[in-house]
Amino acid sequence: MSWILDAARASRAAQPTPDATALERAFGLRQNLFEDFRRFYALFWEQKLVDPVILELCRLRIAQIHGCEAELRLRYQPALDAGLSEEKLAALQDASHSSAYSEAERACVAFAELFTIDPHAIDDEDAARVVAALGDAGTVALVEALALFDGFVRFRLVLGVEPPEAARVVVPAPCAAGPVY
Numbered sequence: 204m205s206w207i208l209d210a211a212r213a214s215r216a217a218q219p220t221p222d223a224t225a226l227e228r229a230f231g232l233r234q235n236l237f238e239d240f241r242r243f244y245a246l247f248w249e250q251k252l253v254d255p256v257i258l259e260l261c262r263l264r265i266a267q268i269h270g271c272e273a274e275l276r277l278r279y280q281p282a283l284d285a286g287l288s289e290e291k292l293a294a295l296q297d298a299s300h301s302s303a304y305s306e307a308e309r310a311c312v313a314f315a316e317l318f319t320i321d322p323h324a325i326d327d328e329d330a331a332r333v334v335a336a337l338g339d340a341g342t343v344a345l346v347e348a349l350a351l352f353d354g355f356v357r358f359r360l361v362l363g364v365e366p367p368e369a370a371r372v373v374v375p376a377p378c379a380a381g382p383v384y
Contacts, residue, residue: 225364225365226359226364229362229364241377243351244351244355244377245376245377247344247347247348247351247377248279248281248376248377249376250344252337252340252341252343252344252345253311253337253341253344253345253348254285254307255279255281255282255284255285255287255376256282256285256286256287256291256308257307257308257311257312257337257345258279258282258345258348259278259279259282259287260282260287260291260295260298260304260308260311260312260315261311261312261315261345261348261349261352262274262279262348262352263275263292263295264295264296264298264312264315264316264319265315265319265349265352265353265356266352266356267295267296268316268319268320269319269353269356269357269360270360271356271359271360273359273364273365274355274356274359276372277372277374278372278373278374279373279374279375279376279377280373280374280375280376281375281376283373288303290303291303291304291308295312298312298313299312299313306332306336307336307337310329310332310333310335310336311333311336311337311345313329313332314329314330314332314333314345314349315349315352317329318346318349318350318353319349319353330342333345
């Protein structure tokens with residue numbers, strides 16, 4: 204039996220609720236993948252191996268690089284609570300030269316840019332700056348988060364999945380049971 208038939212059967216059994224987000228409806232055909240995705244995405248915010256401001260800056264910089272307006276409209280509350288400022292967001296495209304950023308933020312955003320545009324261009328010095336800022340466990344978490352952010356932005360663009368129409372949507376941290384925008 205093909206995965207399409209399995210997915211159609213699963214979709215009929217687990218129809219999204221009327222208040223489901225556009226992304227939740229898009230994932231409806233593969234509910235098992237959606238649950239795994241949500242659990243994995245939530246880990247970065249729950250385990251707190253990387254400052255939520257750094258996670259959010261990297262996520263948004265990746266969205267800028269890909270031109271993903273839907274992702275750029277989202278803000279995660281933990282990053283705002285941790286001090287993510289409009290000044291930093293306004294300077295995001297030139298974070299490596301902005302005085303609004305700490306050394307750790309500059310190193311991580313620069314690493315995120317390379318990871319997204321040309322991962323082969325990442326050199327030992329780029330990695331060393333991130334390790335100095337985050338430690339080994341934080342660096343591993345950041346690289347995993349970057350892969351997820353990059354892949355997810357591409358996925359969102361391919362599917363044309365949009366969050367609510369507001370200019371900016373502030374949402375709680377991703378969690379295994381909560382909505383995904």
